[in-house]
Amino acid sequence: MPAADHEANSGLVWKQPSLVAHAQVLLESYRRLLGSELIERSGDALDEAERLFHTPCVVVSHGTEPDPILNYGNLTALTLWETDFAALTQMPSRLTAEPLEREERARLLARTAEQGFVDDYRGIRISRTGQRFLIERAIIWNLQDTAGIPVGQAATFARWLLL
Numbered sequence: 001m002p003a004a005d006h007e008a009n010s011g012l013v014w015k016q017p018s019l020v021a022h023a024q025v026l027l028e029s030y031r032r033l034l035g036s037e038l039i040e041r042s043g044d045a046l047d048e049a050e051r052l053f054h055t056p057c058v059v060v061s062h063g064t065e066p067d068p069i070l071n072y073g074n075l076t077a078l079t080l081w082e083t084d085f086a087a088l089t090q091m092p093s094r095l096t097a098e099p100l101e102r103e104e105r106a107r108l109l110a111r112t113a114e115q116g117f118v119d120d121y122r123g124i125r126i127s128r129t130g131q132r133f134l135i136e137r138a139i140i141w142n143l144q145d146t147a148g149i150p151v152g153q154a155a156t157f158a159r160w161l162l163l
Helices: 003-010 017-034 045-054 075-080 099-115
Strands: 058-062 070-073 117-126 132-144 150-157 159-162
Touching (some): 017 132, 058 075
Antiparallel strands (some): 058 150, 117 132, 132 159
């Protein structure tokens, strides 16, 4: 699906107060664990939510459910996974990987939970329409709210190759 279609389907989803707050959790958790910024920060939460949604790297996250559900995907992620925000955020995150890749993915998430972040992930993912792609140099990190309570995990990457 072209990026313009995703924009239309996603509208101004990033303006929702819950997603503005979630963007802050993504950005603050990343800074705390990795010691750098995911995007240039402005100090304005709404501005940062918009810039995170439109950044050219993929940013996705899931919650803490037993079978975690995706709860965020920026426009680049929506385009790569060939979906819209509503559909993405109803999908168990395990379905972003093919069945044969899911065991490796589970090990990666367990390693991330233990270490706080992983910055060297490489693996194959699959879009909603079945398009396979290789992601490289992905960073996966744990998310915590302002009280330090775990609220999920997130991933970002800027390198992928359609297969």
